[in-house]
Amino acid sequence: METILQTLIQNVLNALQWGSFYSLIALGYCLVYGVLQLINFAHGDIFMVGAYIAYFVATLFLGQQFGLFSADMPGWLVLALAVPLTMILTAAVGVTLERVAYRPLRRKGANRLYVVITALMCGLVLENGNLALLGASRRKFPALIEETVWDFGLFSVTNLRIGVILAAFLVFVLLQIIVTRTKIGMAMRAISWDRFAIPLMGIPVDAIIIFTFVLGSSIAGLGGLLFAMSYPVLEPYMGALIGWKAFIAAVVGGIGSIRGAYVGGFLLGFVEIMVVAVFPSTFRDLISFTILLMILSYKPTGLFGMAKTTKI
Amino acid sequence: MRMSLKRLLPLALLSLLGLALAAGCGGEKKDEIKSIKLGFPIPITGDIPKVGDMSRKAAEMLKEEINAGGGLEVAGKKYPVEFLYEDNESKAESAVSAALKLIEQNKVLGLIGPQASKQAIPAGEVANANKTPMISPWSTNPATTKGRPFVFRACFLDPFQGPVAAKFATAEFGAKKAAVLFDIASDYPKGLAEFFKKAWEEINGPGSVVAYETFTTKDQDFSAQLTNIVNSGADVLFTPQYYSEVALIVPQARKLGWDKPILGSDSWGSAELMTLCGDACKGLFFTTHYAAAGATGPTKEFIDKFQKKFGETPDDVAALTWDATKMMLAAVQNTGGLKGDIAAQREQVRAALAGIEKFDGITGSMKFDAEGDPIKCAVVVKITDQGEFSFYKSVCP
Numbered sequence: 001m002e003t004i005l006q007t008l009i010q011n012v013l014n015a016l017q018w019g020s021f022y023s024l025i026a027l028g029y030c031l032v033y034g035v036l037q038l039i040n041f042a043h044g045d046i047f048m049v050g051a052y053i054a055y056f057v058a059t060l061f062l063g064q065q066f067g068l069f070s071a072d073m074p075g076w077l078v079l080a081l082a083v084p085l086t087m088i089l090t091a092a093v094g095v096t097l098e099r100v101a102y103r104p105l106r107r108k109g110a111n112r113l114y115v116v117i118t119a120l121m122c123g124l125v126l127e128n129g130n131l132a133l134l135g136a137s138r139r140k141f142p143a144l145i146e147e148t149v150w151d152f153g154l155f156s157v158t159n160l161r162i163g164v165i166l167a168a169f170l171v172f173v174l175l176q177i178i179v180t181r182t183k184i185g186m187a188m189r190a191i192s193w194d195r196f197a198i199p200l201m202g203i204p205v206d207a208i209i210i211f212t213f214v215l216g217s218s219i220a221g222l223g224g225l226l227f228a229m230s231y232p233v234l235e236p237y238m239g240a241l242i243g244w245k246a247f248i249a250a251v252v253g254g255i256g257s258i259r260g261a262y263v264g265g266f267l268l269g270f271v272e273i274m275v276v277a278v279f280p281s282t283f284r285d286l287i288s289f290t291i292l293l294m295i296l297s298y299k300p301t302g303l304f305g306m307a308k309t310t311k312i
Numbered sequence: 313m314r315m316s317l318k319r320l321l322p323l324a325l326l327s328l329l330g331l332a333l334a335a336g337c338g339g340e341k342k343d344e345i346k347s348i349k350l351g352f353p354i355p356i357t358g359d360i361p362k363v364g365d366m367s368r369k370a371a372e373m374l375k376e377e378i379n380a381g382g383g384l385e386v387a388g389k390k391y392p393v394e395f396l397y398e399d400n401e402s403k404a405e406s407a408v409s410a411a412l413k414l415i416e417q418n419k420v421l422g423l424i425g426p427q428a429s430k431q432a433i434p435a436g437e438v439a440n441a442n443k444t445p446m447i448s449p450w451s452t453n454p455a456t457t458k459g460r461p462f463v464f465r466a467c468f469l470d471p472f473q474g475p476v477a478a479k480f481a482t483a484e485f486g487a488k489k490a491a492v493l494f495d496i497a498s499d500y501p502k503g504l505a506e507f508f509k510k511a512w513e514e515i516n517g518p519g520s521v522v523a524y525e526t527f528t529t530k531d532q533d534f535s536a537q538l539t540n541i542v543n544s545g546a547d548v549l550f551t552p553q554y555y556s557e558v559a560l561i562v563p564q565a566r567k568l569g570w571d572k573p574i575l576g577s578d579s580w581g582s583a584e585l586m587t588l589c590g591d592a593c594k595g596l597f598f599t600t601h602y603a604a605a606g607a608t609g610p611t612k613e614f615i616d617k618f619q620k621k622f623g624e625t626p627d628d629v630a631a632l633t634w635d636a637t638k639m640m641l642a643a644v645q646n647t648g649g650l651k652g653d654i655a656a657q658r659e660q661v662r663a664a665l666a667g668i669e670k671f672d673g674i675t676g677s678m679k680f681d682a683e684g685d686p687i688k689c690a691v692v693v694k695i696t697d698q699g700e701f702s703f704y705k706s707v708c709p
Binding site: 003006007010011014015017018137138140143147149151156158161231232233235237238241242272273274276277280281282284 | 496497525526527528530531532533535536537539540542543556559560563564566567568569584587588589590
């Protein structure tokens, strides 16, 4: 009896950590979709790029690479520097994608379908560009902080695990505040309502869109950094599958809704972990996506989504 | 110009072929042998040139050693040995042509190689069809030797490691209950996990594998499976995975509170393991073919000689090639004198190979089973605190 309880509690914690990553990625999908109605399929790969940027930043400061710094910098300081730097650099990648790939199409008034296909291609370019540039051999993310295991008898957690769960929650709260309580957030929501009327109100649409990409990509960068710390083996295709799944999580939560993306990520994390805890792992995707499918067929707009009528 | 070239090419090829045939027939009229000729169809170019390079170096070292002593003694008479290396470009098609060339044109007594299963399987077909004995030092795929009386190998097969790991863990850690974590979507780990489970339950009774957890290729999070394993009360964790997954599994297990031994298979044995896994993997064990660090006896002598001659540590390919070649030569000696034409001689060598009672090689003592696969002992390697793969002990099934 006690073992069952132990396993259950421990798996709840496992699911919270795993769900945090889905949530962080789903939030990025959700932001861009909410503003542009664009499914940014490159988002999972931006997450991967974020993990690689974090790797280069961390090894640079630890003096393991490029030789610019000596090797005596403490890990916590490296982490403190790596978080903002990774977020800024990943945001730059996201904005570059927007400028190079999405904006020209938007200017030409291309159908949304073409933009989505472009996003898919951008993702492939990022993956294979990385493969060509850095090679297929995997990279080991250095340990930045001493991971301590706290054993509570019933379950055990590490400081990193708690950090990940907290970070996902903080990002969610922050986004919720930005989108619902600030002027720029109001502008973002307004663009999603009517992109053509908005410039008439004196709102710089392009600037707001750039801001959206900055937000979404920097969250992906943070997610990449935390992911690399938790699962320290990096490879070019690491973002593809997790990105797809996070997108589905965002849809189930109700795409366009911040709360929906956050809850959807955790929902998928919980279902996956609990299925694996009981069944062979081959059942995981089968069962978890069947459950998500049932939720969608019952509530097609997702858990927190609102039905919207298309305006002509 | 283009037309004439096109017309000329088949002609040129034909004449070359004719020349080659003439040369091949001309050289082999008499039955009396002057030297023991062995062929090495190995990947000198292509994806894995290092494998070919190591095989050639090991063979060259052996040849020099034998010829320095006057040659190989067969039935009271010494014959020099002659090794012919043929590049199979690490391709299946070239493996066939390289093997054919050695068999038909160079009239070798036997073949050592190819190394990788991709080339060893088609080349084995050629060798068997032409009734030429062949030993693949390195190919682990069962298809290489299956149903081919002329084809042998020097390394053990994948399933063999399961019982070895089970036996070692029971004896070394005094473990009674075991947990297994493996990739159910990949043939190698899946097969190994099944063989381990079977062997473990034979030793420790039914139900003694208390956790048998799976994941699918490309998974990065194993927390649910490892939670089950930690709470199952198992004494040892066996995970026959590739090095990149091991680097994720081991630290995650430690963080979930697993402080008992973790055991792996020969797929761990890559230098990359230590770069990716780091300190977490130190002190763990895995089973494999051969270990350079910490070797003793003849293995140590071989390593020292190799290092002195070529300035590098021999890897498992070099060691297995050495053993395979020596085994073939031992079989030639066991024939008690080669008689008849080349076809008869090859048949005599095959019979002698199949009949080897016990061969003490540097990768362990071995003999062949009915399928041409060796029955030999595996090496258990301990990862030292310096991150070296060091010989720990030899375990027989």
